[in-house]
Amino acid sequence: MTPxxxxxxxxxxxxxxxxxxxxxxxxQSFFGLIGVxxxxxxxxxIRDDRIVFLAPGNLLNIVRFASENGIIxxxxxxxxxxxxxxxxxxxxxxxxxVAAAAGLSKYHLGAFPTILMVLGLxxxxxxxxxxxxxxxxxxxxxxxxxxxxxxxxxxxxxxxGYAIPLSFGSGAGMAPPLFKSLFAGEVSLxxxxxxxxLFYFAAVSLIASVALQRTHFGRRVYAVGSSEAxxxxxxxxxxxxxxxxxxxxxxxxxxxxxxxVALVNQGSHIDxxxxxxxxxxxxxxxxxxxxxxxxxVLGTVIGALILSVLDNILGLRNVQSEYQLILKGxxxxxxxxxxxxx
Amino acid sequence: xxxxxxxxxxLFLALLAALPLPGCGPRETTTTTSTTVGGSTDTGAPAGGxxxxxxxxxxxxxxxxxxxxxxxxxxxxxxxxxxxxxxxxAAQNNTKQVADVENFLQQKxxxxxxxxxxxxxxxxxxxxxxxxGIPVIVLDRKVNGEAYTMWxxxxxxxxxxxxxxxxxxxxxxxxRKPCNVLELRGLEGSTPAKExxxxxxxxxxxxxxxxxxxxxxxxxxxxKAVPVSQSMLTAHPKxxxxxxxxxxxxxxxxxxxxxxxxxxxxxxFVGIDALPTPDGGIKSxxxxxxxxxxxxPTGGAEAVEWALKILKDGVKPPRExxxxxxxxxxxxxxxxxxxxxxx
Numbered sequence: 001m002t003p004x005x006x007x008x009x010x011x012x013x014x015x016x017x018x019x020x021x022x023x024x025x026x027x028q029s030f031f032g033l034i035g036v037x038x039x040x041x042x043x044x045x046i047r048d049d050r051i052v053f054l055a056p057g058n059l060l061n062i063v064r065f066a067s068e069n070g071i072i073x074x075x076x077x078x079x080x081x082x083x084x085x086x087x088x089x090x091x092x093x094x095x096x097x098v099a100a101a102a103g104l105s106k107y108h109l110g111a112f113p114t115i116l117m118v119l120g121l122x123x124x125x126x127x128x129x130x131x132x133x134x135x136x137x138x139x140x141x142x143x144x145x146x147x148x149x150x151x152x153x154x155x156x157x158x159x160x161g162y163a164i165p166l167s168f169g170s171g172a173g174m175a176p177p178l179f180k181s182l183f184a185g186e187v188s189l190x191x192x193x194x195x196x197x198l199f200y201f202a203a204v205s206l207i208a209s210v211a212l213q214r215t216h217f218g219r220r221v222y223a224v225g226s227s228e229a230x231x232x233x234x235x236x237x238x239x240x241x242x243x244x245x246x247x248x249x250x251x252x253x254x255x256x257x258x259x260x261v262a263l264v265n266q267g268s269h270i271d272x273x274x275x276x277x278x279x280x281x282x283x284x285x286x287x288x289x290x291x292x293x294x295x296x297v298l299g300t301v302i303g304a305l306i307l308s309v310l311d312n313i314l315g316l317r318n319v320q321s322e323y324q325l326i327l328k329g330x331x332x333x334x335x336x337x338x339x340x341x342x
Numbered sequence: 343x344x345x346x347x348x349x350x351x352x353l354f355l356a357l358l359a360a361l362p363l364p365g366c367g368p369r370e371t372t373t374t375t376s377t378t379v380g381g382s383t384d385t386g387a388p389a390g391g392x393x394x395x396x397x398x399x400x401x402x403x404x405x406x407x408x409x410x411x412x413x414x415x416x417x418x419x420x421x422x423x424x425x426x427x428x429x430x431x432a433a434q435n436n437t438k439q440v441a442d443v444e445n446f447l448q449q450k451x452x453x454x455x456x457x458x459x460x461x462x463x464x465x466x467x468x469x470x471x472x473x474x475g476i477p478v479i480v481l482d483r484k485v486n487g488e489a490y491t492m493w494x495x496x497x498x499x500x501x502x503x504x505x506x507x508x509x510x511x512x513x514x515x516x517x518r519k520p521c522n523v524l525e526l527r528g529l530e531g532s533t534p535a536k537e538x539x540x541x542x543x544x545x546x547x548x549x550x551x552x553x554x555x556x557x558x559x560x561x562x563x564x565x566k567a568v569p570v571s572q573s574m575l576t577a578h579p580k581x582x583x584x585x586x587x588x589x590x591x592x593x594x595x596x597x598x599x600x601x602x603x604x605x606x607x608x609x610x611f612v613g614i615d616a617l618p619t620p621d622g623g624i625k626s627x628x629x630x631x632x633x634x635x636x637x638x639p640t641g642g643a644e645a646v647e648w649a650l651k652i653l654k655d656g657v658k659p660p661r662e663x664x665x666x667x668x669x670x671x672x673x674x675x676x677x678x679x680x681x682x683x684x685x
Contacts, residue, residue, distance in 0.1 A: 045577055057602070058576050064601075065569040161409035163564075163590075163621035167629070195601075264564050265597060266621055270404050271565050315573025321530055321559035 021294065028339055029287050029302040036306050040313040052316060056192050066308035067197035068263075070301060071256045072275060073282035074208050075126075075249030077300045080283055081212070082242055083225045083292025084140035086249045088129060088147035089279055093272035095155040096122050096257030101164035101267025104175035111179045119254040125151065126250015130243030140246070148276075155269035163268035166261065183262035197259050201301075204252060209297040221245060225292030281328070282307055285335040306331070394453065394653045396427045397446030401459035401483070402434040405562075407588075407640065410617050411457060411481065414642030417683060422650060436463035443467045447474070453653055455645050457481040465489075477652045481641045483533075492648060494641040496665040498537035501636045504667060505538075505612050506545015508634055509583050512610055513552050521582045522555040524574045526595060528562045528587040535559075538587045538614060555581060560591050567594030575602045581609060589613035589623030589635055596631050614638055616670045618682035625684070627675040637678070639665040 044053030052058060072089050079086045096118050103114035125147060132143040168177040183200075186193040212218035223231040224241045232238050261267050286303030288295025310331070314324045396419070403409050412429060419427045428449065432439030436459050444467065446454060454471050458464040461484055469489035472478050478490040513521035523546070528535030539557075546552040556574045560567035567590065575581065575598055584599075586592030592613035599606055613635040616623040623635035644665065651657040670678055 052577060055576070061569075061572050061576065061601075065572070156404070161403060161413075162406050162617075162619045165621040165625070260565065263597070264568055264594065266564070268564070268621070270406075270563070273563075311569060312573055315558060315570055316577045318556045318558065318574075318577070 026287065026296055026299055026302075029285070029299045029306075029335075032285070032335060032338075033302045033306050033309075036309050040309055043313060043317060045316055053313060058312065058316075060192065060195055060198070062305070062308045062312045063198045063201070064195040065311065066304045067195075067201035068256045068259050069275065069278050069282060069307065070201045070304035071204050071252050071259070073279040073286075073300045073304050074204050074297055075245075075252035076276075076279040077283050077286070077288055077295060077297055078208065078212075078221060078245040079140070079249050080280075080288055080290060081221050081225045081292055081295055082245050083228070084133065084242060084245070085280070085290070086126075086129065086144045086246065087141065087276050088125070088144040088151055089249065089253050090272040090275035091148040091151035091155070092122060092125050092250060092253045093257045093260060093275055094269050095125070095151040095158070096254045097261050097267035097271050098155045098159045098164060098269055099267070100257055100261040101166055102158065104179060104261075105164060105166050105173060111176045111182065114179070115258060118258055119251055122254025122257065123247050123251040126253070127243065127247040129250065130246035133246065134239035134242050140242075144246075152269070159267065159269045161269070163266040163270075165266045167265070179258075180262050183258050197263075200255060200259065204255070205297055205301045212297060217241075217244070222293055225294070227293075278307065281332055284332060287335075287339045303335075391424050393424050393426060394649075395449065395451045396425060396453045396455060396649055397443070397449065397451040398427050398429045399439055399442045399446065399454065399456040400429065400431050401439060401457050403431040404433065406617060406619065406621065407615055407638070408457065410619060410622075411640035411642040414640055414683070415455070415646055416642075418643040418646035422646070424654075425646070425650070432459055434459060436460055439464060440467045443471060447471060447476075451476060453477045453479070453649050455479045455481060455649065456485075458483045458485055461485050477649075479645050479648060479652075481645055491652065492659040492661055492663065494644050494648065494663045494665065496639050496641070496667060498534045498638070499541035499544075501614055501638060501667045502538040502541025503545040504541075504669065505585060505614065505634075505636055506542040507548060508545075508669070509542075509585065509610065509612060510546050510549035510552055513549055513582065518582045519551040521549070521552045522578060522580060523552060523583040523585055524571065524578060524581045524595070525554055525557040526567050526571060526574075526584065526586040526591040527557060527559045528591075530559045535562075535587055542585060552583075560594070562588050562591065564590035564594045567591035568597055571595040571598040572601060575599060575604060579604065583610045583612065585612045587614060589615045589617070589626060589632065590621075592623075592632055592635070593626060610634075616668070616678070618679055618684035620684075622684075624670055624675050624679045624682070627670050627672060628679060630672070633671070635670045637668040637670060637682075639667065641665055 040053050041051060044051045046052065076086055076089065099121050100114055100118045103109045103117050109117065129144050129147050132138055133140045166175045168175050168180045183196060185196045187196055212221060220236050220241045223236055224238050228238055260271060282303035283300050284290065285306055286295065286299030288299060310328065398412065398415060400408055400412055403412060416427065419425045430442035430445065432442055439459050440463065443454065443456065454476055456468060456478065458480065465486040468478055468485045469487065472489040472491065480490050480493045482495045484493055509523065525539065527539060555578045558570045558574060560570045571594055584592060584595040586595060592611050596606065596611055599609060611632050613623050613632050616635045616637040618624050623632055626632040627635055644663065648659055652659060668678065
């Protein structure tokens with residue numbers, strides 16, 4: 001299936017141009033983040049002569065709440081880079097969250113088997129997304145829309161229409177505390193209580209980023225997104241690449257679901273509603289083109305952080321949620337317009 | 343390529359066929375339409391008695407509170423073999439709910455119970471049913487006009503006010519001056535959120551030292567309320583009370599308070615809804631997380647009671663039945679959990 005790498009040397013000039021473009025875009029996202037941070041510091045409430053926004057605890061909270069969306073958005077970036085879209089992530093998160101809660105508190109599988117089951121479920125659903133897209137020749141928008149519907153329905157059936165609550169402890173019917181400390185615990189880092197979510201987010205971003213920039217797989221992801229026909233002609237197995245990115249997206253949704261369940265102490269069929277839009281927003285703010293072929297994981301990470309910073313500062317200032325929604329809309333448009341000017 | 347496509351299609355269809363997965367929760371009331379509860383139309387008739395077909399049109403079973411309404415209604419109907427209830431779920435879609443009711447008319451229901459998604463879009467179809475001489479019981483949200491038999495529901499404003507009065511008294515008793523309240527609101531623009539907010543403000547007016555320090559919307563959702571309450575607690579670490587417009591949001595604030603190492607015993611956590619489910623507010627009070635919550639009765643059981651009176655005894659019901667709330671604290675939580683059929 002996989003063509004030997006030697007048959008597919010990337011065009012040197014195009015490759016360099018692409019890299020240069022990426023760096024410029026990234027710079028822009030960075031400035032965006034710095035701008036949002038500066039505004040947040042300016043508008044932060046002040047207590048005891050201290051800027052509340054800059055308190056280490058608050059900054060760590062921003063990362064804590066960026067992680068879930070960020071991890072999903074990294075998977076979304078891979079899919080979007082190939083020119084596809086994954087609308088099923090929110091519903092799949094609900095299904096995986098229900099699976100995790102059921103595994104822990106109904107079937108008493110223990111922490112690690114549950115983790116494996118949830119990651120497997122996410123990856124399998126993503127793989128199915130890929131198969132339906134590539135083999136049945138259905139556009140990913142439609143294939144994943146169908147998966148959204150199926151996953152939401154299955155989550156509701158499985159949970160019986162109520163959330164499955166988790167209490168962590170060693171008693172009967174309780175979930176292993178290990179799960180909580182793995183996915184929503186805190187680790188002492190430079191004297192600060194760093195949320196464990198941070199490490200998953202960082203690891204996922206790093207691995208995805210390196211894989212995209214430094215491996216054959218990564219180059220093929222960009223190639224498929226730039227031109228499917230050209231990739232196919234040069235021997236890239238387009239279907240395989242597409243299926244792989246959907247499976248990875250599903251796997252990352254599974255991981256996000258583990259963080260989600262550990263954070264909110266339950267798995268519910270109504271969870272994750274609208275998460276696909278948040279993830280797409282992070283990807284777009286991060287400078288990835290919905291047309292495929294251009295964008296970076298680092299940009300997406302910045303996009304997710306910008307969104308989380310916004311939520312945080314508007315919450316600190318007690319701004320009405322309607323304005324938060326409106327502002328988010330403006331920022332998405334602004335980010336895309338700024339990135340097009342070159 | 344074609345062969346592969348076939349193969350995937352077959353796999354897809356096989357998965358589809360396997361969909362009613364074994365062990366995926368209760369089947370009785372979870373399928374969308376035409377699940378009957380009680381005896382079946384052909385055989386379930388008690389000797390010499392008449393059977394009645396009741397259509398229950400639910401606005402959105404996705405909300406746990408409405409799922410509880412259906413469950414309580416089904417449980418009550420089960421006690422009466424002469425009643426057959428068919429359920430429909432509109433999944434928060436007005437058009438779908440109109441179609442559901444039309445569908446019931448085709449099935450020749452003897453009585454309609456409806457919990458409307460919104461008043462205006464459902465007024466006409468409810469009137470149509472009523473004009474055909476079929477009694478209509480409206481639950482929770484109302485429809486416009488007069489063309490229905492009766493309305494059963496609770497008073498959100500009154501519940502909000504009771505919560506406010508509880509907070510006012512608690513602040514007085516514990517000497518909290520000032521007493522800072524963080525409010526987690528339901529979906530902006532929804533009537534229950536407005537009424538629970540307004541009622542609460544009327545309730546705390548009894549104690550001038552109680553102030554709402556911050557008020558944020560979290561769409562009724564626990565997952566949304568976690569980050570929202572985290573910001574609120576960062577901005578107001580000395581908060582005395584958290585008032586959630588529903589239990590899941592109040593629970594979320596407890597998670598945030600734990601994350602922020604706030605002394606949980608110092609803060610009063612107040613919720614509303616008190617569902618008798620494992621994820622509900624009553625259990626939370628029993629487990630010592632929420633301090634107090636208020637039952638927002640679904641009216642499911644009451645609707646069945648009135649349906650029986652209307653159909654069997656020919657009773658002319660009152661136009662409105664307002665259901666009473668109940669305060670849930672650690673003193674009565676366990677009893678109420680049993681009383682409301684908690685499982």
